[in-house]
Amino acid sequence: MRHSTFFWFVLPSALAMFLFIALPIVSVFTQSLHVAHDQVVEEVETCAVFSCTTELRVNAEATAELYEEAPLGKFAGLDNYANRSHLAFDEVSVVWAQASGPGEFFNGIYNLPFYKALTFTLAYTFIVTPLVIIFGFMIAVAVNSLSALVKGPIIFVSLLPMMVTPLIGSLILFWMIDARGILGSTLQYLMGDPSLSLKASSTLTWIMLMVYGVWHSAPFAFVVFYAGLQTVPKDTLESAMIDGASRWQRIRYVVLPYLMPLTLFIALIQLMDNFRVFEPIVGFNAEAHATSLSWAIYNYMNADSKLLNSAATTSMLTIIGVAILLTPVLVRTWRDFNRR
Amino acid sequence: MLKQILAASVFTLASSVIAQAGCGLSGGDVRILGNEFPAIQAVSQGAMECADDNVTVSANLTKEHRDLQVAAMTANPAEYSVAVVANSSIVPLMNDGLIRPLNELVEKYGDKLKKNQLITIDGKIMAVAFMANAQHLFYRSDILEQAGLEVPTSYEEVIAAAKTIKDKGLMEYPLAGTFKSGWNLGEEFVNMYTGTGADMFKPGSAEVAINNENGIKALNMLKELTSYMNPDFLTYDSNAASAEWEAGNVALMNMWGSRAGPISDDEGSTPEIVAATAFTAAPTLGGGSTPATTLWWDGFTIAANISDEDAEASFRAMMNGVDPSILTDETKGHAVWLIDGFEPGPTAQGVFATANAGAKPYPMLPFGGLLHSAAGAELADFLQGKESAEQALTDIEAAYTTAAKEAGFIK
Numbered sequence: 001m002r003h004s005t006f007f008w009f010v011l012p013s014a015l016a017m018f019l020f021i022a023l024p025i026v027s028v029f030t031q032s033l034h035v036a037h038d039q040v041v042e043e044v045e046t047c048a049v050f051s052c053t054t055e056l057r058v059n060a061e062a063t064a065e066l067y068e069e070a071p072l073g074k075f076a077g078l079d080n081y082a083n084r085s086h087l088a089f090d091e092v093s094v095v096w097a098q099a100s101g102p103g104e105f106f107n108g109i110y111n112l113p114f115y116k117a118l119t120f121t122l123a124y125t126f127i128v129t130p131l132v133i134i135f136g137f138m139i140a141v142a143v144n145s146l147s148a149l150v151k152g153p154i155i156f157v158s159l160l161p162m163m164v165t166p167l168i169g170s171l172i173l174f175w176m177i178d179a180r181g182i183l184g185s186t187l188q189y190l191m192g193d194p195s196l197s198l199k200a201s202s203t204l205t206w207i208m209l210m211v212y213g214v215w216h217s218a219p220f221a222f223v224v225f226y227a228g229l230q231t232v233p234k235d236t237l238e239s240a241m242i243d244g245a246s247r248w249q250r251i252r253y254v255v256l257p258y259l260m261p262l263t264l265f266i267a268l269i270q271l272m273d274n275f276r277v278f279e280p281i282v283g284f285n286a287e288a289h290a291t292s293l294s295w296a297i298y299n300y301m302n303a304d305s306k307l308l309n310s311a312a313t314t315s316m317l318t319i320i321g322v323a324i325l326l327t328p329v330l331v332r333t334w335r336d337f338n339r340r
Numbered sequence: 341m342l343k344q345i346l347a348a349s350v351f352t353l354a355s356s357v358i359a360q361a362g363c364g365l366s367g368g369d370v371r372i373l374g375n376e377f378p379a380i381q382a383v384s385q386g387a388m389e390c391a392d393d394n395v396t397v398s399a400n401l402t403k404e405h406r407d408l409q410v411a412a413m414t415a416n417p418a419e420y421s422v423a424v425v426a427n428s429s430i431v432p433l434m435n436d437g438l439i440r441p442l443n444e445l446v447e448k449y450g451d452k453l454k455k456n457q458l459i460t461i462d463g464k465i466m467a468v469a470f471m472a473n474a475q476h477l478f479y480r481s482d483i484l485e486q487a488g489l490e491v492p493t494s495y496e497e498v499i500a501a502a503k504t505i506k507d508k509g510l511m512e513y514p515l516a517g518t519f520k521s522g523w524n525l526g527e528e529f530v531n532m533y534t535g536t537g538a539d540m541f542k543p544g545s546a547e548v549a550i551n552n553e554n555g556i557k558a559l560n561m562l563k564e565l566t567s568y569m570n571p572d573f574l575t576y577d578s579n580a581a582s583a584e585w586e587a588g589n590v591a592l593m594n595m596w597g598s599r600a601g602p603i604s605d606d607e608g609s610t611p612e613i614v615a616a617t618a619f620t621a622a623p624t625l626g627g628g629s630t631p632a633t634t635l636w637w638d639g640f641t642i643a644a645n646i647s648d649e650d651a652e653a654s655f656r657a658m659m660n661g662v663d664p665s666i667l668t669d670e671t672k673g674h675a676v677w678l679i680d681g682f683e684p685g686p687t688a689q690g691v692f693a694t695a696n697a698g699a700k701p702y703p704m705l706p707f708g709g710l711l712h713s714a715a716g717a718e719l720a721d722f723l724q725g726k727e728s729a730e731q732a733l734t735d736i737e738a739a740y741t742t743a744a745k746e747a748g749f750i751k
Contacts, residue, residue, distance in 0.1 A: 036748035039435075041706065043544060044462035048427070049469050049637045049678060050701045056544065057461060058706045060437030074748070084742040091738075111727070111735065113717070179572065200571035202724070285575035288521035288720035299717070302407060304523065304709035306432065307746055 025319065031312035032080055034073040037066040073309070080313040087317075088112045114314070117291040118321075123206070124292065125274040125325070128213040132270050133263060135214060136221020141251065143222070144229045155226070162219035170212055170283025177208060205289035212280050217273065221266050228262045229255070261336070268329050275322055293318045363390040363660045368653025372399040372640075373409055374424030377598055379471050379675035380638065383424070386661035390653075397657055405429070413438040418643035421654040426638050427702040428709060430459070430467055435706050439466060439641040445655040452663065457678050459639060469639035470662040471675040474699060475518075475531060475594045476633060476690035477623055478603070482616035483510055483591040495535070495561050495623045495632060498592055502568035505591050515568040516584050516593040519723070520577040526716030527634075529736075531594070532558040534700055535625035535632020546707045546749035548740050551733040557626055559722060559729040566723050574720055588613045594622055594633065597691035601673040604687050619690030621697045631694050634702035637678070707749045714739035 040062035046055045067073075082089045095108030109115045143154055161169065176183040177198045188196045198204045232255055240250050278294035281287060287295065293314060300311035372387060374380045384399040391397040400420070402408070406429045412419035413433065423433060433439045441464035446453065450468070459467040477498075479491055487505050492498045498515070505514040518524040533540060536554040541547060566573050570584065582599050584590050586609035600619050603609070622633035640658045642651050664681040676684065676691040684692050702708075714736050722732035744750040 035746045038751060039706065039748040041546070041749070045460075046462075046704060047458070047460040048701055048704070049456050049459070049472055050635050050695060055703065056546070056705060056707075058435040060435065063435070064437060080746065083746070084738055085746075111721070111731075113739070179570070195571065197571045199575050200573075285520060285577075287717075288574035288724070299713075302713070304406070304428070304526075305713040305743055305747075306410065306709075307743055309746055310743075 028312045028315050030072065031309055032316050033075060033077060035076040035080065035309050036073045037063065037070070038074070039063060040066070076309075080309055081317070084112065085307075085310050086114045086313050088114060113291070113296065114317070117293050117296045120206070120290045121275060121277060121292045121294075121321075124210060124213060124277050125271060127210050128217065128274050128277075129267060129270045131210075131214045132217045132221050133266055135218040136266065137225050137259075137263075139218065139222040140225035140229055141255075143226060158222055159219045161215050162217070162223075164216075166216060166279035167283050169216060170280040173208075173212055174284045199285070202289040205284070205286050209277075209280050209284060209286060209290055212284070213274065213277065216280075217270060221270070224262055224266055225259060228259045232258050264329060264333065268326065268333075271325050271329070272322055275325060276318065293321065363657070365390055365392070365395045365653050365656055367394040368650045370395065370397040370422065370650070370654045370657045371420045372397070372401075372422040372424065372654075372658075373405050373412060373420035374399070374401050374422075374640075375405050375426075375638070376401040376403055377674075378601065379598060379671070379677075380424055382666055382671040382674055383470060383640075383658070383661040386663060386666045387422075387657040388661075390657040390660050395653060395657070406432075409433065410436060410438065413643050413645065416645040417647070417650075418645040421643050421646045421650050422658055423641050423643065424638065425467060425641055426473075427636050427704050428712070430639075430641060431704055431706055431709060433641060434461070434466060438644050440644040440651060441465060442468065442642060442655065445642070445652065449656055449659055452659070452680060454678065454680055457639070459637070467639040467641045468658070468662070469637040469678055471598075471638045471677050472691055472695065473597050473636040473638060473676065474633050474691050474694045475527070475596055475622060476631070476694045477620050478585065478593050478595050478600070478690070479618055479620065480591045480613070480616050481618050482612070483514075486510060491618075491620055492592065492623055493621070494627070495532075495565070495625050498623050499564055499568070501592060502565075506568060511589065511591055513568060513570045513589065514591040515565055516576065516581045516590040516595075517565065517569065517573065518576060518578050518581055518595070519562075519566065519569070519573040520580075521574050521720040522716045523712065524577050524716070525574070525719050525723075526712040526714075528562060529558065529715040529719055530702065530712060531622070531633045532562055532625060534634055535628055535630070537628050537630065540703070540711060541705065541707075546744055548711055548737055548744075550711075551737045555733045556729045558632075559719070559732060561625055562719070563723055563729075574723065583608070585609075585617070586613065597688070597694075598675055600687035600690060601675070604673070619687065619693075621690065621693035622699065629698065631697050631699040633694060633699050635695055635699050636702055638675075707744055707747065710743045710747060710749075711736070711740045714743060 040059040041056045042059050043054050044057045046053055081087055084091055091112055092109060095105060099105035099108055110119060139158055143151060143158065146154060175181050178184050179188065179197050184198060187198070188194055198208050236254055237250055240254050245253065276294045277292045278298065281290060281292055281295045297311045297314045300307045300314065370387065370390065372384050374384065380401060384401060388397050388399065409423050409429065410432050413423060414436065423439065425433065443465050446458065446465050453468060457469045458465045459469055477492070483505060484491060484501065487501070487508055487510060489501045489504060492501050502514045505511050517528060519528055533550060533555065536557055538554040540550055542549045578596055578599055581593060581595060582603055585593060585603055588610065603617060604614055622631035624630065625632040642654050662679055664679055667677060667679060667682055672685055673687050676688040718732060718735040718739055721727045722729060741750060
């Protein structure tokens with residue numbers, strides 16, 4: 001392709017990416033470098049239904065003037081990144097100095113909001129992603145060997161978890177795993193423990209969220225693998241059969257290598273998806289036991305605290321996290337590309 | 341059940357209805373944003389009556405109103421002309437100067453208002469309150485009778501009563517509360533800390549003052565309460581706790597007064613449970629004299645960024661919404677109305693007893709929400725037994741201070 005043709009060909013999408021991806025990131029980054037102006041507060045008499053008191057109030061006019069001059073707030077450099085809500089350098093060094101062993105160090109770190117969210121986010125990403133790939137592949141292979149008659153309905157049913165809106169799906173499961181819900185009481189019966197509650201223990205909540213994650217995302221992997229299976233060259237499979245390869249050997253030495261690029265693709269998408277896990281935490285009311293980076297961003301933007309600069313900082317750290325996660329996969333894709 | 345699932349869903353349940361009638365307005369556009377519960381629905385219904393050929397009235401009543409209001413009212417012209425707020429949610433609007441003083445409008449059209457309905461800050465009327473609310477004690481008279489107990493007046497007695505009820509095998513988890521991690525848990529902390537009589541902030545400053553023996557007292561009581569609660573307590577909001585109550589699983593709970601009506605209606609529970617449900621003041625803590633709870637009000641505010649014509653129409657429509665004529669047999673039970681002519685029924689007893697016992701109002705401090713959020717997030721570990729009360733208080737203090745610095749309240 002000629003360079004000018006290529007240029008005009010990619011111009012629309014490059015422009016869209018610049019407008020809708022690059023610019024917002026620059027904007028978020030700028031906000032993460034600022035904090036609010038010092039509030040102009042004054043003591044005024046306040047009379048409400050029950051009594052009158054003298055309380056502190058923000059002087060909205062004086063504050064508005066400050067923002068007129070500098071709408072972004074006060075420049076704070078990397079303070080937002082270093083403070084306790086994020087990378088917490090000071091607190092980490094205190095924990096480091098005081099901890100007597102790795103366990104205590106980890107507990108101290110886990111007590112800080114950013115690291116707590118990061119721990120769950122990473123655990124979720126690295127446990128759910130491989131399980132989704134494995135289950136998706138198993139379902140695809142199983143469905144592929146079914147007779148044409150039942151294939152359609154089975155595929156439809158297998159796709160259901162992906163069709164349900166994540167928030168609704170997790171809410172439905174949340175009620176089912178309640179101690180008085182169908183799944184919750186079945187588990188109590190199976191375990192012989194009438195006080196077992198999936199919502200009360202952090203470990204069980206983590207497992208529940210991850211099971212939900214696999215349940216929700218496995219259909220995606222299944223669909224991709226199933227499509228891939230339709231294109232596996234029949235001749236290679238047949239020659240393997242003639243050579244006496246068992247079903248397992250055919251999958252291991254023919255199908256799997258053939259589907260490797262697809263696996264990489266699913267891994268890439270799932271790493272990104274799982275790293276921004278959010279809806280199940282809200283749906284399962286799980287924030288007491290598990291928080292994620294995306295949940296933290298949402299939490300900073302709620303009405304009571306509305307810390308937009310913290311939300312921006314966590315967003316930047318999330319983007320950096322995604323970039324680090326994807327690097328190995330991207331490097332590998334790049335190498336494959338160059339080899340060709 | 342379906343009702344509860346719907347109510348519990350974090351989805352925006354928006355309703356928008358246009359009514360036909362009119363109440364003498366010459367023109368204008370009234371757009372109401374507010375929380376969603378029966379009392380506010382009744383008020384917005386009253387305001388809707390003002391709609392006619394020249395006046396449009398629409399309402400968006402949703403649980404997510406607090407997350408919408410600042411952005412929606414910062415726009416010029418504002419997306420909503422009326423925001424229905426409470427003590428806490430008026431603060432972000434005032435911080436940003438998004439609502440207008442109502443003195444002139446009250447003078448012209450507010451002859452039916454009582455003085456205590458006017459929320460006055462530095463001489464400026466910023467909101468008109470129409471109902472009061474507070475968390476107070478709900479109790480099951482039949483269970484207390486079976487256990488041979490008096491109605492508890494302090495949290496120490498609540499614990500003793502819970503122990504007796506449990507020991508006698510009447511109930512496994514006799515207590516409930518709104519302990520869901522986040523805003524609800526933060527509210528429990530603010531209530532309990534208020535019960536110690538101490539202030540949460542150093543006087544005249546934004547520096548927090550909870551990391552002391554009062555804080556420890558409050559935290560220990562919260563934890564003791566949870567030991568008599570369903571182990572899922574960190575997922576319980578008002579809806580879930582009310583459902584437990586209606587299912588007959590709970591004998592004592594500190595719950596919002598606005599839930600007394602819905603719990604006493606003929607839906608969702610058995611007549612026996614409803615008949616035995618009674619309300620009284622919130623308990624005190626550690627021999628304190630005032631109840632360990634905070635008083636709340638709900639009222640309406642008028643946006644700053646709208647035309648004077650719309651503001652006047654909005655005010656008059658809302659005056660129609662809080663007119664004494666909206667008090668019917670049905671709506672009387674919805675809330676503790678501050679509207680002239682309201683006579684408290686049985687479901688209003690708890691809030692009245694709490695207010696009469698001298699409970700303090702929830703502070704309308706500009707940085708109050710930051711402490712509320714910090715407590716709501718940091719207390720979960722303590723209540724699960726993962727850290728000490730001292731550590732939890734230190735965490736709350738550190739989280740609050742970090743947030744207050746970012747928000748510009750602490751240098």
